[in-house]
Amino acid sequence: MAKKIKKIGVMTSGGDSPGMNAAIRAVVRACAYYDVKCIGYYRGYEGMIDNDFIELSPRSVKNIINKGGTFLKSARSEEFRTQQGRKKAYQNLKKSKVDAMVLIGGDGTFTGGAMFSEEYDIPVVGVPGTIDNDICGTQYTIGYDTALNTVVDAIDKIRDTASSHNRLFFIEVMGRDAGFIALNSGVGAGAEEILIPEEDQKLEKVLESLKRSKRSGKTSSIVVVAEGDKTGENVFELAKAAKEQLPSYNPRVTVLGHLQRGGTPTCFDRVLASRLGVKSVEFLLDGQRDIMVGLENNQVVATPISDIVNSEHDINRELLRISDILSI
Amino acid sequence: MAKKIKKIGVMTSGGDSPGMNAAIRAVVRACAYYDVKCIGYYRGYEGMIDNDFIELSPRSVKNIINKGGTFLKSARSEEFRTQQGRKKAYQNLKKSKVDAMVLIGGDGTFTGGAMFSEEYDIPVVGVPGTIDNDICGTQYTIGYDTALNTVVDAIDKIRDTASSHNRLFFIEVMGRDAGFIALNSGVGAGAEEILIPEEDQKLEKVLESLKRSKRSGKTSSIVVVAEGDKTGENVFELAKAAKEQLPSYNPRVTVLGHLQRGGTPTCFDRVLASRLGVKSVEFLLDGQRDIMVGLENNQVVATPISDIVNSEHDINRELLRISDILSI
Amino acid sequence: MAKKIKKIGVMTSGGDSPGMNAAIRAVVRACAYYDVKCIGYYRGYEGMIDNDFIELSPRSVKNIINKGGTFLKSARSEEFRTQQGRKKAYQNLKKSKVDAMVLIGGDGTFTGGAMFSEEYDIPVVGVPGTIDNDICGTQYTIGYDTALNTVVDAIDKIRDTASSHNRLFFIEVMGRDAGFIALNSGVGAGAEEILIPEEDQKLEKVLESLKRSKRSGKTSSIVVVAEGDKTGENVFELAKAAKEQLPSYNPRVTVLGHLQRGGTPTCFDRVLASRLGVKSVEFLLDGQRDIMVGLENNQVVATPISDIVNSEHDINRELLRISDILSI
Amino acid sequence: MAKKIKKIGVMTSGGDSPGMNAAIRAVVRACAYYDVKCIGYYRGYEGMIDNDFIELSPRSVKNIINKGGTFLKSARSEEFRTQQGRKKAYQNLKKSKVDAMVLIGGDGTFTGGAMFSEEYDIPVVGVPGTIDNDICGTQYTIGYDTALNTVVDAIDKIRDTASSHNRLFFIEVMGRDAGFIALNSGVGAGAEEILIPEEDQKLEKVLESLKRSKRSGKTSSIVVVAEGDKTGENVFELAKAAKEQLPSYNPRVTVLGHLQRGGTPTCFDRVLASRLGVKSVEFLLDGQRDIMVGLENNQVVATPISDIVNSEHDINRELLRISDILSI
Structure with missing residues (x-):
C-alpha cells in the first residue's frame, strides 16, 4: 500500500x-x-x-x-x-x-x-x-490558448499594415516541431496560407496559390509559418522566393519570437x-x-x-481543409 | 430526394x-x-x-x-x-x-x-x-469564450482596486438563466464566491463563508453573481446584506452589462x-x-x-467544487 | 538651511x-x-x-x-x-x-x-x-491616460452591440465632479453626445440632437455621461426620458464603475x-x-x-466643439 | 485673396x-x-x-x-x-x-x-x-502613442519569460533614425538599457553596465534597441557580444517588426x-x-x-537620465 x-x-x-x-x-x-x-x-x-x-x-x-x-x-x-x-x-x-x-x-x-x-x-x-x-x-x-490569442492579436496588427500597403507578410510562429499554434492561429487570423511541419507543402505550390490569390482580387496576404516547417528552408528563404516571383506583393517577414510565451x-x-x-x-x-x-x-x-513521453499529439487535419476553403 | x-x-x-x-x-x-x-x-x-x-x-x-x-x-x-x-x-x-x-x-x-x-x-x-x-x-x-475573457479582464481590473483598498466586490455578469459565464469567469478570476442560478446557495451561507475568508486573512474578496441568480434577490440586495454583516469590508457593486457582448x-x-x-x-x-x-x-x-429547442445545457458542477477548494 | x-x-x-x-x-x-x-x-x-x-x-x-x-x-x-x-x-x-x-x-x-x-x-x-x-x-x-483607454475600450465593445442592434446607449463614466474622462473618452470613442458637469446641457437639447441624428441616418448612438453630470438627474433618468421620446432607439444604460480604476x-x-x-x-x-x-x-x-488644493483644473472646451463637429 | x-x-x-x-x-x-x-x-x-x-x-x-x-x-x-x-x-x-x-x-x-x-x-x-x-x-x-503601448505590451510579455528563465533580452523596436519609441517604451517597460541613435553609447560601456546589474542581484534584463542605433552594428551583433561576455545570462533577440505599426x-x-x-x-x-x-x-x-521638412525633432534627453536612475 x-x-x-x-x-x-x-x-x-x-x-x-x-x-x-x-x-x-x-x-x-x-x-x-x-x-x-x-x-x-x-x-x-x-x-x-x-x-x-x-x-x-x-x-x-x-x-x-x-x-x-x-x-x-x-x-x-x-x-x-x-x-x-x-x-x-x-x-x-x-x-x-x-x-x-x-x-x-x-x-x-x-x-x-x-x-x-x-x-x-x-x-x-x-x-x-x-x-x-x-x-x-x-x-x-x-x-496554448493564451499563445494562440497573442499570435492572432499580433497578426491582426500586421494585417492593418498589410492591407494598408497591399503587401504579403510571412509570419513565423512558435511550436517547435508541432504545427498547432500555426494551424489554429492561422485559421483564427484568416491567413491565406499556413505552413506546418506535419504537412509537406511544396514551395512551388505555395507560390502558385499566392499568385492565384492575387489574381482573384486579393490585395494583401498573410502566410503563417510554423518554426519547424521546412517548405522554404526558413521563413526568410520563403520570402526571398516570393519576392522573386511576386515582386509587386512586396513581401515582408516577421518572426514573432518570445512574446508568444508571456502575457496574462x-x-x-x-x-x-x-x-x-x-x-x-x-x-x-x-x-x-x-x-x-x-x-x-x-x-x-x-x-x-x-x-x-515520445508519443505524438496529432494535429486536427480538418483545420487544414477549413483553411483552404476559407482562403478562397 | x-x-x-x-x-x-x-x-x-x-x-x-x-x-x-x-x-x-x-x-x-x-x-x-x-x-x-x-x-x-x-x-x-x-x-x-x-x-x-x-x-x-x-x-x-x-x-x-x-x-x-x-x-x-x-x-x-x-x-x-x-x-x-x-x-x-x-x-x-x-x-x-x-x-x-x-x-x-x-x-x-x-x-x-x-x-x-x-x-x-x-x-x-x-x-x-x-x-x-x-x-x-x-x-x-x-x-462564449470571448465573453469569458472580457469578464475576467474586467474582474482583474476591479481586483486591483479591491486589493488596494481591502474591499469586497459583488460583480454581476451576464448569462440570462444560465451560470456558465459566472462559473467559468469566477474560477478564472479567482473569485471567492460564485453564485449561479443552477445552485441554490443560501444568503446566510455565503455571508458566513465571506466572514470565514476574512478571518483567515483575506483582505479583499470578489463575488461573481450570475444575472439569473436569486440568492439575494439581486446583486444590490446582496451587497446591502453584506454591508450590514461585514461593514469593514466596504462592499461595492459592479454590473458589467453590455460590454460583455462585444469586442474582438x-x-x-x-x-x-x-x-x-x-x-x-x-x-x-x-x-x-x-x-x-x-x-x-x-x-x-x-x-x-x-x-x-427547450433542452437545457448542463453546467460543469465539478467547477463549483474546484472553486470551493481554490478559494481556501 | x-x-x-x-x-x-x-x-x-x-x-x-x-x-x-x-x-x-x-x-x-x-x-x-x-x-x-x-x-x-x-x-x-x-x-x-x-x-x-x-x-x-x-x-x-x-x-x-x-x-x-x-x-x-x-x-x-x-x-x-x-x-x-x-x-x-x-x-x-x-x-x-x-x-x-x-x-x-x-x-x-x-x-x-x-x-x-x-x-x-x-x-x-x-x-x-x-x-x-x-x-x-x-x-x-x-x-488618467490608462482610465481613458479602459473606457474607450469598453465603449468600443458596447458599440458592437449598439450598431448590431440599432440601439442607443447611455454610458456613465467616472470623474467625480470633473468631466475630463467623459470628454476625452467621448471624443476618442466617437460618442454622439458627451454630458459633463462643466457644461449645463439641457435635457431637451440633448434629446433634440439625438432625434436629429436619427433622422440624418444614424442607426445607433452612444451618449457618454460623466458621473457628476446633472442633465437628467442621473443616467437612468436620462435613459427613461430618451425611451419616452425615442422608443425605436431602444435605449440602454451601462455604468462602467470600478473597472475604470484598475488595469495595467x-x-x-x-x-x-x-x-x-x-x-x-x-x-x-x-x-x-x-x-x-x-x-x-x-x-x-x-x-x-x-x-x-481647492483650485480647479479647467477642461479643454475646444474638445466640446470638436465633438460637436464630429458627431455630424 | x-x-x-x-x-x-x-x-x-x-x-x-x-x-x-x-x-x-x-x-x-x-x-x-x-x-x-x-x-x-x-x-x-x-x-x-x-x-x-x-x-x-x-x-x-x-x-x-x-x-x-x-x-x-x-x-x-x-x-x-x-x-x-x-x-x-x-x-x-x-x-x-x-x-x-x-x-x-x-x-x-x-x-x-x-x-x-x-x-x-x-x-x-x-x-x-x-x-x-x-x-x-x-x-x-x-x-506614436499607440505604438508605444504596443511595444510596452510586447516587452511585458517578454519579461515574463526573461524573469522566469533569468535571461537577458535584446529587443529591437522601430523608429527609423529616431529614438523616440525606444526611449519612451524603454522607460515604460522598465528596461535596464536603452540604445538610441541620438546617443553614442559604447558597446563596452553597455556590457559593463549589464555586468554590474547582474552583480547587483538582477537576474534578468531587458535592453531596448532602436532600429537606427549603431552601438553593436545591429541587435544580433550586440547579442553575440553579450553572449561572449555574459554567457550565464543566456541572451536572446526579438525584433518586434511590423506589428508595431498596427492595432486599435x-x-x-x-x-x-x-x-x-x-x-x-x-x-x-x-x-x-x-x-x-x-x-x-x-x-x-x-x-x-x-x-x-528636413528639421529634426529633438528627443527628451531628460528621459535618458531618468532611465539611468531607474535601472539601478
Missing part, C-alpha cells in the same frame, strides 16, 4: 507558459484544503538539486492567477540527466520530507520525472504546461490550470503515481507518463 | 455575440468554394420579412473575422412569430430563389427556424451564436465560428436539414433542432 | 490609480540612486498613524511597473483629519527617522499633507495620482509616474518642500501645494 | 499608423460640417496620379475611429517625385474640382506636398501621421487625430496653406511645411 502523503513538492520546468502560476496556485491551495504541506522548488530540477525551495501557503499564491511566467522560475537542467544529479535531488526531497512531486512542464520535464520516479520511491504527477500543445494525453496544454493567461488557461492543478493533488492522495493529468472531452483524465 | 441547393441565405438573430462575423464569413466562403450563391439578410428574421438583403461574395467578407458584433445586424422579430410574418419571409426567399437558410443565433432563433422549416420547404441549419453558452448540442457557443473575438471563437460556418454549408449540400451544428469533443456534429 | 535628508517615506492615499506602483518604484530607486533610505507606509495616512511600514530597496519594487493598483495599499483616513491622528503619525515618523514624505494621491491627500507639514517639520512632496485628472498644477495625473498602466502613465517619482525625490533633496510635482508642456514642474 | 474652397481631397501616404482612419474621419466630418465636399484618394500620391478616389460623406467614415491602418490605403510614390507625375495629379485634381488637399503622413509626404503646392495652385495642409514621432512642429504624431489606436491618438483633422480643414477654410498642423502644449498650432 502506498504510504500516506503529508507533503507535496511542486515545480515548473522547461519553457515557461502562461497559466503556470495558476497551476501552482491550484496545487498549493488543494494541498491546504486536504491538509497536506506544500513546498515549491525554484528553477525546476535545478532547485531540487540545489535544495532551493520555499514553503507555500494559500496566501503565498494570492494574486498570481493572472500573471504570466512562473514565480517559481523555470530552467532546463543538464545535471538532472545524470544519475548523480537525480540522487542529489532525492536526498534533498528526503531531507525536507517531501513525499511526492507535481511537475509542471512539457515532454522533457516528464521524461526526467519518469526516470526519477523509477529510480526512487517518489510518486510524481505531471501537469502539461507548454504553449506548443505538443503533448499526448490532453487536448490542451496550459498556455486567458480564462481558458486559468480554468484549465486550476482544474489540472487540483486534480494532480487529488490523484496523488488517491494513491496514483507516475501519471500526467490532462483534459479530454472536458474531463480531467490521468495517463501513465510512460505512454506520453 | 432533396432538391439541389444553388443559393443559400444567411442571417444573424437574437443577441449579438463576438464571432458572428467570422461565422458569416465562413458561410459565404464555403458557398463560393462549392459554387453556391449566397445572400445575407439584415436584422435576422426582420430582414427576411422586409426583403432587406445583400449579395455576398468572398471579398464582401474580407477583414471581418476579427470584428465584434455582426455586420448583417441582428434583431428579435415579433412579426416572425406570426404565420403572416413567416409567410412574407417565405415569399421573399422564393423571389430571390433562396433554397436554404443558415441561421446564426440562439434558442429563440432556432425555435423560429424550426417552425419555419416545418411550414415551408426551406431546409435550415442553425449555428449557435450567443455568449451565454446555454444551448444543447454543443460544448461551446460562438462568443478570441482565437477560439474565430476557429469555432469558421468550423461551424463551413460545416453548416456542407451539411446543407449533403442533404441534411433542420439541424444545428455544434462542437462535441472537438468534432463538429449535427443535432436535430427539435432536440435542442 | 534645510536639514540633510537621509530617509524618505512614501505612501499612496485616496482612490487607487494605475501607475501608482510605477511612481513608488521611481521614488524607491531614486532614493537608492542618491543614497537615501526609503520606507513605504501601508494604506496612506492610516499606515503612518498605525506605524505599519516596510523598508524598500531597489529590488523590492522589481516587476511592479506594469501592475495596476498600489502594493502599498491605499485608504482614506478619518483619523488623520484629527490633530491627534497627525500627532501619532509624526511620532512614528520621528521614531523611524523619516526626514521627508512623498505623498502619492489626489486633492484630499494633499490637503492632509499640507496641514501635516505646517504643523510638524516634515517636508512633503505631492505626486498627483488619480484617474480623474482633476488636479491643478499638472496637465496629466497618473492613471499605459506607457504614458508609466513614463509620467517614473518622471514625477524621480523628481519628487530630487526636489526634496534640493531643499524644496510642500510642493506638488506635475507635468506642464512636457516639463516636470513644482507648484506649492497651497496653490493646488 | 484666396479662392473659396468648395471641395477638399484627403489622402494617407508613407508608412501607415494607428489613428490615420480617425484623422480621415475628422477631415470628412469637418468638411460636411462646413458644407464643403470631400473626396479621398487611395494609396496617397499614387491615387492622385491614377485618379483613383472615392466620394466621402459623414456616413462613409462611421465605425472607423477605432480601426488601425488606413482604409484609403497608403503607398510611397516614385512617380510623384517626377514633374510628370505631379502634373498628372494636378490635372486629376482639377478634373474633380478639388480646391485643396489634406495630406496625412510623415516627412516624405510633406516634402512631396510642398513641392506640389509650389508648382500648382493647390493649398495643402499636412497632418503628422507616423509612429516614429520624428517630425518637428508637433509634440506628438498620430500613431489609443484614446490619445484618436483624440489627437480628431483635433488635427478638424483643424486642418478649418485652417484651409481660413485661407492658410502649406502648413502642417501639430500639437504643442496641448494646443493645435500651424507651422509652415518648409520649416518642418
Whole structure:
C-alpha cells in the first residue's frame, strides 16, 4: 500500500507558459484544503538539486492567477540527466520530507520525472504546461490558448499594415516541431496560407496559390509559418522566393519570437490550470503515481507518463481543409 | 430526394455575440468554394420579412473575422412569430430563389427556424451564436469564450482596486438563466464566491463563508453573481446584506452589462465560428436539414433542432467544487 | 538651511490609480540612486498613524511597473483629519527617522499633507495620482491616460452591440465632479453626445440632437455621461426620458464603475509616474518642500501645494466643439 | 485673396499608423460640417496620379475611429517625385474640382506636398501621421502613442519569460533614425538599457553596465534597441557580444517588426487625430496653406511645411537620465 502523503513538492520546468502560476496556485491551495504541506522548488530540477525551495501557503499564491511566467522560475537542467544529479535531488526531497512531486512542464520535464520516479520511491504527477500543445494525453496544454490569442492579436496588427500597403507578410510562429499554434492561429487570423511541419507543402505550390490569390482580387496576404516547417528552408528563404516571383506583393517577414510565451493567461488557461492543478493533488492522495493529468472531452483524465513521453499529439487535419476553403 | 441547393441565405438573430462575423464569413466562403450563391439578410428574421438583403461574395467578407458584433445586424422579430410574418419571409426567399437558410443565433432563433422549416420547404441549419453558452448540442457557443475573457479582464481590473483598498466586490455578469459565464469567469478570476442560478446557495451561507475568508486573512474578496441568480434577490440586495454583516469590508457593486457582448473575438471563437460556418454549408449540400451544428469533443456534429429547442445545457458542477477548494 | 535628508517615506492615499506602483518604484530607486533610505507606509495616512511600514530597496519594487493598483495599499483616513491622528503619525515618523514624505494621491491627500507639514517639520512632496485628472498644477495625473483607454475600450465593445442592434446607449463614466474622462473618452470613442458637469446641457437639447441624428441616418448612438453630470438627474433618468421620446432607439444604460480604476498602466502613465517619482525625490533633496510635482508642456514642474488644493483644473472646451463637429 | 474652397481631397501616404482612419474621419466630418465636399484618394500620391478616389460623406467614415491602418490605403510614390507625375495629379485634381488637399503622413509626404503646392495652385495642409514621432512642429504624431503601448505590451510579455528563465533580452523596436519609441517604451517597460541613435553609447560601456546589474542581484534584463542605433552594428551583433561576455545570462533577440505599426489606436491618438483633422480643414477654410498642423502644449498650432521638412525633432534627453536612475 502506498504510504500516506503529508507533503507535496511542486515545480515548473522547461519553457515557461502562461497559466503556470495558476497551476501552482491550484496545487498549493488543494494541498491546504486536504491538509497536506506544500513546498515549491525554484528553477525546476535545478532547485531540487540545489535544495532551493520555499514553503507555500494559500496566501503565498494570492494574486498570481493572472500573471504570466512562473514565480517559481523555470530552467532546463543538464545535471538532472545524470544519475548523480537525480540522487542529489532525492536526498534533498528526503531531507525536507517531501513525499511526492507535481511537475509542471512539457515532454522533457516528464521524461526526467519518469526516470526519477523509477529510480526512487517518489510518486510524481505531471501537469502539461507548454504553449506548443505538443503533448499526448490532453487536448490542451496550459498556455496554448493564451499563445494562440497573442499570435492572432499580433497578426491582426500586421494585417492593418498589410492591407494598408497591399503587401504579403510571412509570419513565423512558435511550436517547435508541432504545427498547432500555426494551424489554429492561422485559421483564427484568416491567413491565406499556413505552413506546418506535419504537412509537406511544396514551395512551388505555395507560390502558385499566392499568385492565384492575387489574381482573384486579393490585395494583401498573410502566410503563417510554423518554426519547424521546412517548405522554404526558413521563413526568410520563403520570402526571398516570393519576392522573386511576386515582386509587386512586396513581401515582408516577421518572426514573432518570445512574446508568444508571456502575457496574462486567458480564462481558458486559468480554468484549465486550476482544474489540472487540483486534480494532480487529488490523484496523488488517491494513491496514483507516475501519471500526467490532462483534459479530454472536458474531463480531467490521468495517463501513465510512460505512454506520453515520445508519443505524438496529432494535429486536427480538418483545420487544414477549413483553411483552404476559407482562403478562397 | 432533396432538391439541389444553388443559393443559400444567411442571417444573424437574437443577441449579438463576438464571432458572428467570422461565422458569416465562413458561410459565404464555403458557398463560393462549392459554387453556391449566397445572400445575407439584415436584422435576422426582420430582414427576411422586409426583403432587406445583400449579395455576398468572398471579398464582401474580407477583414471581418476579427470584428465584434455582426455586420448583417441582428434583431428579435415579433412579426416572425406570426404565420403572416413567416409567410412574407417565405415569399421573399422564393423571389430571390433562396433554397436554404443558415441561421446564426440562439434558442429563440432556432425555435423560429424550426417552425419555419416545418411550414415551408426551406431546409435550415442553425449555428449557435450567443455568449451565454446555454444551448444543447454543443460544448461551446460562438462568443462564449470571448465573453469569458472580457469578464475576467474586467474582474482583474476591479481586483486591483479591491486589493488596494481591502474591499469586497459583488460583480454581476451576464448569462440570462444560465451560470456558465459566472462559473467559468469566477474560477478564472479567482473569485471567492460564485453564485449561479443552477445552485441554490443560501444568503446566510455565503455571508458566513465571506466572514470565514476574512478571518483567515483575506483582505479583499470578489463575488461573481450570475444575472439569473436569486440568492439575494439581486446583486444590490446582496451587497446591502453584506454591508450590514461585514461593514469593514466596504462592499461595492459592479454590473458589467453590455460590454460583455462585444469586442474582438478570441482565437477560439474565430476557429469555432469558421468550423461551424463551413460545416453548416456542407451539411446543407449533403442533404441534411433542420439541424444545428455544434462542437462535441472537438468534432463538429449535427443535432436535430427539435432536440435542442427547450433542452437545457448542463453546467460543469465539478467547477463549483474546484472553486470551493481554490478559494481556501 | 534645510536639514540633510537621509530617509524618505512614501505612501499612496485616496482612490487607487494605475501607475501608482510605477511612481513608488521611481521614488524607491531614486532614493537608492542618491543614497537615501526609503520606507513605504501601508494604506496612506492610516499606515503612518498605525506605524505599519516596510523598508524598500531597489529590488523590492522589481516587476511592479506594469501592475495596476498600489502594493502599498491605499485608504482614506478619518483619523488623520484629527490633530491627534497627525500627532501619532509624526511620532512614528520621528521614531523611524523619516526626514521627508512623498505623498502619492489626489486633492484630499494633499490637503492632509499640507496641514501635516505646517504643523510638524516634515517636508512633503505631492505626486498627483488619480484617474480623474482633476488636479491643478499638472496637465496629466497618473492613471488618467490608462482610465481613458479602459473606457474607450469598453465603449468600443458596447458599440458592437449598439450598431448590431440599432440601439442607443447611455454610458456613465467616472470623474467625480470633473468631466475630463467623459470628454476625452467621448471624443476618442466617437460618442454622439458627451454630458459633463462643466457644461449645463439641457435635457431637451440633448434629446433634440439625438432625434436629429436619427433622422440624418444614424442607426445607433452612444451618449457618454460623466458621473457628476446633472442633465437628467442621473443616467437612468436620462435613459427613461430618451425611451419616452425615442422608443425605436431602444435605449440602454451601462455604468462602467470600478473597472475604470484598475488595469495595467499605459506607457504614458508609466513614463509620467517614473518622471514625477524621480523628481519628487530630487526636489526634496534640493531643499524644496510642500510642493506638488506635475507635468506642464512636457516639463516636470513644482507648484506649492497651497496653490493646488481647492483650485480647479479647467477642461479643454475646444474638445466640446470638436465633438460637436464630429458627431455630424 | 484666396479662392473659396468648395471641395477638399484627403489622402494617407508613407508608412501607415494607428489613428490615420480617425484623422480621415475628422477631415470628412469637418468638411460636411462646413458644407464643403470631400473626396479621398487611395494609396496617397499614387491615387492622385491614377485618379483613383472615392466620394466621402459623414456616413462613409462611421465605425472607423477605432480601426488601425488606413482604409484609403497608403503607398510611397516614385512617380510623384517626377514633374510628370505631379502634373498628372494636378490635372486629376482639377478634373474633380478639388480646391485643396489634406495630406496625412510623415516627412516624405510633406516634402512631396510642398513641392506640389509650389508648382500648382493647390493649398495643402499636412497632418503628422507616423509612429516614429520624428517630425518637428508637433509634440506628438498620430500613431506614436499607440505604438508605444504596443511595444510596452510586447516587452511585458517578454519579461515574463526573461524573469522566469533569468535571461537577458535584446529587443529591437522601430523608429527609423529616431529614438523616440525606444526611449519612451524603454522607460515604460522598465528596461535596464536603452540604445538610441541620438546617443553614442559604447558597446563596452553597455556590457559593463549589464555586468554590474547582474552583480547587483538582477537576474534578468531587458535592453531596448532602436532600429537606427549603431552601438553593436545591429541587435544580433550586440547579442553575440553579450553572449561572449555574459554567457550565464543566456541572451536572446526579438525584433518586434511590423506589428508595431498596427492595432486599435489609443484614446490619445484618436483624440489627437480628431483635433488635427478638424483643424486642418478649418485652417484651409481660413485661407492658410502649406502648413502642417501639430500639437504643442496641448494646443493645435500651424507651422509652415518648409520649416518642418528636413528639421529634426529633438528627443527628451531628460528621459535618458531618468532611465539611468531607474535601472539601478
